Amino acid sequence: MFDLYRPGTSFLHRAPAGGKVLALFVLGTLAFIVDDIRLIFAGLALTLLLYPVCGLTLKNAWAQIRPTLWILIAIFIAQAIFNTWQLGVFVIARFGLLLLLAGLLTLTTRASDMIDGIERGLPFLRPLGVNPAKVSLALSLALRFIPVLAQITREVREAQRVRGLENSVIALAIPLFVRTLRMSDDIADAIEARGYRP
Amino acid sequence: MIELTDVSVSYNDKVVLSEVSLRLTERRIGVIGSNGSGKSTFARLLNGLLLPDRGTVTVDGLDTKTKAKEVRQKVGFVFQNPDYQIVFPLVEEDIAFGMKNLGFDKATIAAKTEEALKRYDLWDHRTHAAQFLSGGQKQLLAISGVLVMEPSYIVFDEPTTLLDLRNKLTVTGAIRELEQTAIVVTHDLDLIADFDRVIVFADNRVMADDVPEVAIGKYRKAMGDV
Ligand SMILES: Nc1ncnc2c1ncn2[C@@H]1O[C@H](COP(=O)(O)OP(=O)(O)OP(=O)(O)O)[C@@H](O)[C@H]1O
Ligand SMILES: [Mg+2]
Secondary structure, three states, X not given: OOOOOOOOOXXXXXXXXXXXXXXXXXXXXXXXXXXXXXHHHHHHHHHHHHHHHOOOOHHHHHHHHHHHHHHHHHHHHHHHXXXXXXXXXXHHHHHHHHHHHXXXXXXXXXXXXXXXXXXXXXXXXXXXXOOHHHHHHHHHHHHHHHHHHHHHHHHHHHHXXXXXXXXXXXXXXXXXXXXXXXXXXXXXXHHHHOOOXX | XXXXXXXXXXXXXXXXXXXXXXXXXXXXXXXXXXXXXXXXXXXXXXXOOOOOOEEEEEEOOEEOOOOHHHHHHXXXXXXXXXXXXXXXXXXXXXXXXXXXXXXXXXXXXXHHHHHHHHHOOOHHHOOOEHHHOOHHHHXXXXXXXXXXXXXXXXXXXXXXXOOOHHHHHHHHHHHHHOOOEEEEEOOOOOOOOOOOEEEEEEOOEEEEEEOHHHHHHHHHHHOOOO
């Protein structure tokens, strides 16, 4: 989901971000309404075909599935045991389709464009006290800092291993929490210094 | 010109700066002092990230208390950790952030992005994820993100502390070449050796304020390095 934009000139790259987000929403919903497995497989085949059409590789497609592979396998096993294996295939095909569609969106759309698209789609939430500009900044920050947090987690774990502390969740959580707080102070300063006015 | 008049700052009850008055007119100003001597506090005063408890800070006559927006545009700020000042995933998205905040139009943003990224050899990385740049490239990106906002002054708070020697030299070179006034807080005495002026902070106040040779000499002596 957090895979990054791959520059390109395909029709999907050029399509407006808001339209793509909407299409993902509609197709994703359809994938859950349709209960004919042949349609799901047709959707999967078409989506997979779009990868090379958009200048992406099947490796890119695989990268969309891989992070959740174990969850998919677990779902399949659970379905196979408690229902039928056919239903298992059906459920993971649905999830796979959804992941591949979402991947197409993130791979062909700059985060900033996607966020602009979402920002334009959000004003109807304004009466509820939602500020679209703030939501979109929060989304960009999330995309930007997830890898940074992952890096910090690795550093803290390494520092602890060096001192003989193996995987303890609490021992990891506390320094991580402290460092994240300090980091968020610094980020807030940086955003302010670059003229952001909430 | 940035001017501080009788500026005092305390955190809770702890005084960090006490009645500091300075006029910053030189093009290259170094700021040194021991850990906790108030350098970062001083730096943050200059663009209104921090407001003084007493006294005033003005930038070209604009009070940081009342003219925050104008001051932010005039005084750019580069922080120690480049990772925390890059706020968008892609290089070219990040560089546009400050310009969008200032309300620049699309064409201007595109032109200035190209100019800044080419200047620092980052143009080929424009559609890459910022997280994969080297430390030095990240710091150059941070400097670019500030330069495109067309500031007259740029404040650096330990811009080279987290960098290896090669990256440090790159960033030092970039700072030397700036047309803007640069105010550089650092522990790296080589970086400021050829500056126009060096200010030394100690005990909540300015301990020395002179040409680098003299100011650095006093600092070394105070630190017991004779
Ligand atoms: N937000 C804060 N709240 C409370 N105390 C603070 C805060 N920021 C700084 N201080 C204290 O103010 C003093 C001056 O801090 P400052 O960061 O300006 O020092 P510095 O000269 O930049 O130090 P260093 O060389 O370590 O960066 C320190 O004693 C610090 O603990
Ligand atoms: Mg400091």
